[in-house]
Amino acid sequence: MPTPPQGKRARNKLANRAAILEAARRCFLEHGYEAVTIRDVIRLSGLAAGTFYNYFPDKASLFRALIEARLGELQEQIHAARERATDIESFFYESYLATLKIVRSDPAFFALMFRNEPVLRSFYNDNFFGLIMASLKLDLQDAMVRGVVPELDVDALTAISFGAGYELARLMVQDTRRRPEDLARTVTDLLLNGINRSADRPKLIRLGSRLLGGAAR
Amino acid sequence: MPTPPQGKRARNKLANRAAILEAARRCFLEHGYEAVTIRDVIRLSGLAAGTFYNYFPDKASLFRALIEARLGELQEQIHAARERATDIESFFYESYLATLKIVRSDPAFFALMFRNEPVLRSFYNDNFFGLIMASLKLDLQDAMVRGVVPELDVDALTAISFGAGYELARLMVQDTRRRPEDLARTVTDLLLNGINRSADRPKLIRLGSRLLGGAAR
DNA sequence: CGATTCATTGACGCCGGCGTCAGGTTTTTG
DNA sequence: CAAAAACCTGACGCCGGCGTCAATGAATCG
Numbered sequence: 001m002p003t004p005p006q007g008k009r010a011r012n013k014l015a016n017r018a019a020i021l022e023a024a025r026r027c028f029l030e031h032g033y034e035a036v037t038i039r040d041v042i043r044l045s046g047l048a049a050g051t052f053y054n055y056f057p058d059k060a061s062l063f064r065a066l067i068e069a070r071l072g073e074l075q076e077q078i079h080a081a082r083e084r085a086t087d088i089e090s091f092f093y094e095s096y097l098a099t100l101k102i103v104r105s106d107p108a109f110f111a112l113m114f115r116n117e118p119v120l121r122s123f124y125n126d127n128f129f130g131l132i133m134a135s136l137k138l139d140l141q142d143a144m145v146r147g148v149v150p151e152l153d154v155d156a157l158t159a160i161s162f163g164a165g166y167e168l169a170r171l172m173v174q175d176t177r178r179r180p181e182d183l184a185r186t187v188t189d190l191l192l193n194g195i196n197r198s199a200d201r202p203k204l205i206r207l208g209s210r211l212l213g214g215a216a217r
Numbered sequence: 218m219p220t221p222p223q224g225k226r227a228r229n230k231l232a233n234r235a236a237i238l239e240a241a242r243r244c245f246l247e248h249g250y251e252a253v254t255i256r257d258v259i260r261l262s263g264l265a266a267g268t269f270y271n272y273f274p275d276k277a278s279l280f281r282a283l284i285e286a287r288l289g290e291l292q293e294q295i296h297a298a299r300e301r302a303t304d305i306e307s308f309f310y311e312s313y314l315a316t317l318k319i320v321r322s323d324p325a326f327f328a329l330m331f332r333n334e335p336v337l338r339s340f341y342n343d344n345f346f347g348l349i350m351a352s353l354k355l356d357l358q359d360a361m362v363r364g365v366v367p368e369l370d371v372d373a374l375t376a377i378s379f380g381a382g383y384e385l386a387r388l389m390v391q392d393t394r395r396r397p398e399d400l401a402r403t404v405t406d407l408l409l410n411g412i413n414r415s416a417d418r419p420k421l422i423r424l425g426s427r428l429l430g431g432a433a434r
Numbered sequence: 435c436g437a438t439t440c441a442t443t444g445a446c447g448c449c450g451g452c453g454t455c456a457g458g459t460t461t462t463t464g
Numbered sequence: 465c466a467a468a469a470a471c472c473t474g475a476c477g478c479c480g481g482c483g484t485c486a487a488t489g490a491a492t493c494g
Contacts, residue, residue, distance in 0.1 A: 009440075009491060016441090032335060034251025039481055048443040053483070088412065117334060118249060150412060155392070156403045157412075159384035167380030171372060186373045194411030195305065195367060195374075226461060226470070233472090256451055265473040270453070439492075449482080455475100462469070 017055050019045045024062050029112045033063060033119040063116075064123065070109060074102055075131065082139050088149050093188040095136075096165055100180035103169045111173050133162045161191060234272050236262045241279050246329045250280060250336040280333075281340065287326060291319055292348065299356050305366050310405040312353075313382055317397035320386045328390050350379045378408060 023044035027036040038059055042052050056062040081098035085091035103110045113120065121130060137158040143149040164187055172178045240261035244253040255276055259269050273279040298315035302308035320327045330337065338347065354375040360366040381404055389395045 007492080012441080012491095032251070032339075034249070037481060038483095049482090050444070050484075051442055054441070115335060118332060122249075152407075152412065153403055155388060156385065156400055157407070159388045160381040160404055160407060163380030163382070163384030164377040165380070167376035167383070168373065171376045175372070183373055186370055187377055190369075190374070190377060190408070190411070192411045192413050194407070194409045194414060195369065196409050197411060197414070224462080229461095229471090254451060255453095266452090267454075267474070268472055271471070435494105437493085439490105441488105441490085443486105443488075445486100446484085447482105448484105450480100452477105452479080454477090455473105457473085459472075460470085463467085464465105 016045075016047060016051065019047065020052060020055055020062070021066060024066055025108075025112065028063065028066070029108070029115060033059075033116045038062075060123070063119070067109075067113070067120070070106075074099075075135070077102060078132070079135065086148075088143070089188065089192060091139075091143060091148065092161070092191055093184055096168070096184035096187055097180055099165055100169060100172055100184055103172055104178075104180050107173045107176065110169065114170055114173065129162075129166065133158060136162055164191070233262075233264060233268065236264065237269060237272055237279070238283060241283055242325075242329065245280065245283070246325070246332060250276075250333045255279075277340070280336070284326075284330070284337070287323075291316075292352070294319060295349070296352065303365075305360070306405065306409060308356075308360060308365065309378070309408055310401055313385070313401035313404055314397055316382055317386060317389055317401055320389055321395075321397050324390045324393065327386065331387055331390065346379075346383065350375060353379055381408070 020041065023041045024036075027040050027044060031040070036059070038052060039049075041062070042049050045052070056065065077098045078095060081094035082091060085094050117129070137154060140149060140158060140161075141154055144151045144154070168183050168187060172180070172183065237258065240258045240263075241253075244257050244261060248257075253276070255269060256266070258279070259266050262269070273282065294315045295312055298311035299308060302311050334346070354371060357366060357375060357378075358371055361368045361371070385400050385404060389397070389400065
């Protein structure tokens with residue numbers, strides 16, 4: 001796919017599109033979706049006003065184009081991780097690990113996500129992170145039926161484990177020294193065994209605490 | 218405080234202020250902070266444009282006025298709940314219970330909060346929910362020093378327990394049949410003992426699951 | 435190399451929000 | 465009851481974003 005098109009015209013089209021997307025990325029990240037005007041993006045892109053409309057009809061399409069590719073990737077990898085899971089421990093660990101690894105691989109992009117959470121919710125009718133939650137809920141229900149996960153309150157468990165992961169992702173974006181493996185380990189252990197019993201085998205977690213927890217922020 | 222002022226002028230001032238705030242509440246809830254124009258609020262309030270500026274200098278002040286009172290209340294009640302806590306179990310249970318009870322008492326207000334999360338973050342320099350998180354972290358650290366809570370990775374634990382509570386609050390706003398006591402019980406039990414051991418005593422939680430979990434959404 | 439196609443440019447008219455302020459109305463004061 | 469104060473009103477000028485389109489220039493075609 002890294003083959004650039006032959007014609008000069010076609011190449012320029014790609015360059016313009018890229019310039020617009022890059023300008024948009026910066027704008028949305030810095031000011032947030034709502035506060036950004038198309039004019040802001042146009043100015044930053046260095047192109048003329050009319051040119052913009054050759055590529056995107058409006059702000060919403062622009063924003064969608066910016067996130068859609070990566071969004072699918074995220075969903076797929078998490079799903080694949082859950083497929084691999086054979087027991088409850090790997091179910092949570094692999095889910096969190098896959099998620100946090102992707103977040104770690106492109107913090108800037110996820111900063112953009114966090115920055116614009118409500119827009120994403122509204123765009124995907126409450127379903128961007130909501131989609132992830134929904135799929136988590138389905139997977140959990142499935143796992144419960146199969147006996148892999150005990151039958152608890154599905155919605156509450158979904159909310160709790162999603163919320164935990166969400167904030168951990170945010171934590172990782174803020175603190176670049178955090179490692180996905182450690183956080184995934186910590187949260188999995190916590191969810192499965194609870195604080196009381198996690199204290200019995202504190203090696204891994206306390207190590208993390210000493211190395212990273214104290215220095216964070 | 219329910220004594221209305223004597224002068225007709227003073228009474229009218231309160232009425233106007235209330236009308237503006239009520240109009241603002243509706244606008245912000247429906248369209249989100251950024252999308253709302255002062256003109257929208259003015260139109261909905263039924264007053265003249267100039268009048269608005271006798272009460273609020275700009276949109277930000279308006280929004281702040283809308284949330285500030287209740288915000289303090291929230292902080293205080295959570296803090297009070299933690300003061301009461303003598304052990305780890307009551308620490309989490311009382312915190313969650315207090316939070317969820319307040320949320321339950323005025324779902325519309327918290328819908329407004331969720332709807333405008335990023336604005337709140339930016340207004341209180343990442344500190345609206347962030348404030349709550351920060352205080353949670355401090356309380357946790359304190360509890361760890363006192364030996365009430367085992368010494369785990371503070372930041373991770375803060376993120377996990379905050380995220381869990383956040384999503385549970387959202388769940389409660391969406392599903393009005395949810396009871397604060399049940400959810401607080403569930404999440405406390407889960408955090409303390411983990412999924413594995415929670416399954417050993419599933420009475421409370423499975424009850425919730427059967428009654429509510431299946432029907433939700 | 436001339437003809438043709440096609441994207442880029444940026445000025446333009448429109449629209450709507452912004453905050454103001456002179457004028458009018460109502461309440462308070464004495 | 466009249467003078468004064470308070471404050472509400474809404475039209476006004478300004479500003480800036482919006483999407484358009486005729487003109488320009490560059491790439492492609494034959």
